[in-house]
Amino acid sequence: xxxxxxxxxxxxxxxxxxxxxxxxxxxxxxxxxxxxxxxxxxxxxxxxxxxxxxxxxxxxxxxxxxxxxxxxxxxxxxxxxxxxxxxxxxxxxxxxxxxxxxxxxxxxxxxxxxxxxxxxxxxxxxxxxxxxxxxxxxxxxxxxxxxxxxxxxxxxxxxxxxxxxxxxxxxxxxxxxxxxxxxxxxxxxxxxxxxxxxxxxxxxxxxxxxxxxxxxxxxxxxxxxxxxxxxxxxxxxxxxxxxxxxxxxxxxxxxxxxxxxx
Numbered sequence: 081x082x083x084x085x086x087x088x089x090x091x092x093x094x095x096x097x098x099x100x101x102x103x104x105x106x107x108x109x110x111x112x113x114x115x116x117x118x119x120x121x122x123x124x125x126x127x128x129x130x131x132x133x134x135x136x137x138x139x140x141x142x143x144x145x146x147x148x149x150x151x152x153x154x155x156x157x158x159x160x161x162x163x164x165x166x167x168x169x170x171x172x173x174x175x176x177x178x179x180x181x182x183x184x185x186x187x188x189x190x191x192x193x194x195x196x197x198x199x200x201x202x203x204x205x206x207x208x209x210x211x212x213x214x215x216x217x218x219x220x221x222x223x224x225x226x227x228x229x230x231x232x233x234x235x236x237x238x239x240x241x242x243x244x245x246x247x248x249x250x251x252x253x254x255x256x257x258x259x260x261x262x263x264x265x266x267x268x269x270x271x272x273x274x275x276x277x278x279x280x281x282x283x284x285x286x287x288x289x290x291x292x293x294x295x296x297x298x299x300x301x302x303x304x305x306x307x308x309x310x311x312x313x314x315x316x317x318x319x320x321x322x323x324x325x326x327x328x329x330x331x332x333x334x335x336x337x338x339x340x341x342x
Contacts, residue, residue: 091322095120098171099319100164102154102211103181105132107281108231111308112178115315117145121176124167126152146171154181154207164214175226176319177215179208182231182249184283186242197245204249209256212271216264225268229318230257234277234334238341240296250275254330261328270327272318277334279306301336 099116103109105127117123117140125133125140125147133149140147148170152163168174182204185196212228219226235243236250254273261271278284278296287293288305297305311333317323318331332338 088322091324092316092320093120094176094316094320096122097175098122098124098167098173099176099178100124100126100167100174100211100215101178101180102126102152102207103231104136105129107283108276108279108308108311109178109180110136111311112180112315113147114140115312116176116178116319117147118143119316119320121319122146122148122171124148124150124171126150126163127181128153152181154211155202157210160210160214164211164218168218173222173224174215174218175224177212177226177228178231178315178319179212179228179253180231181207181211182283184243184246186246186287188242189244192244200245201249201252204246205252205256208253212256212260216260216267216269219269220264220267223268226270227319227323228260228264228269228271229315230271230273232257232273232275232330234275234332234338236275237330237332238338257330258328265327270318270323272323272326272328273330274311274314274318275330275332275334276311277306277332277337279308279311281308299337299340300334301339304335306333306335 099121101109101113104113104125113123113125130151137147137149150163153159230253232253233250235247236254239247257271257273
């Protein structure tokens with residue numbers, strides 16, 4: 081029997097589920113938290129800049145959402161364990177993780193400092209691993225399963241000049257996503273990745289305003305950068321039961337840019 085339209089819509093509903101969004105103090109992470117809350121999730125928003133989290137929390141609360149701001153440094157394992165425990169104590173067992181924390185220093189390969197390399201890999205890749213491992217252990221223990229959405233990048237699939245550390249870290253996130261999906265499926269934990277191209281965010285605004293950035297925009301087949309709301313549907317798909325048979329996928333949202341390098 082064909083599922084009714086009401087039933088289909090219900091598969092995207094996140095009411096009662098607890099979600100954690102890292103890197104929620106700005107950009108895509110901010111938007112992800114708002115979207116999950118709008119879909120009914122109880123959302124823990126985590127980042128190092130707690131002043132920014134308070135502003136986000138006020139907005140979610142004013143719209144009737146349930147939100148918990150929490151300080152988190154994804155490179156600090158004891159802090160991760162404490163933060164995840166605090167989230168579950170306040171909001172209940174985690175069912176959704178959006179692994180979004182990231183940094184993106186840019187410099188030519190020959191000029192790339194070891195400090196920038198370490199900071200990028202520690203935040204973007206090791207941090208994603210540490211947070212996902214702690215959350216997945218709890219998801220496996222509570223027996224309800226869950227969805228982990230890693231935020232990778234178009235530059236984990238193709239590369240650009242000046243992005244050695246960032247591209248390496250995001251390629252690692254894509255590979256990590258596949259391994260996690262393979263191993264965690266038996267625990268009813270699905271793991272997928274979103275690979276954005278150039279989007280309007282705090283992280284990209286300076287670059288996109290430069291001549292090089294303007295040239296990059298012109299090279300996108302759709303001739304523009306993405307807007308944060310253009311990831312809403314994909315995020316809800318991956319976080320909800322609407323993608324219940326989907327795991328190990330890395331989904332490009334790049335305006336067709338990767339097609340130029342295929």
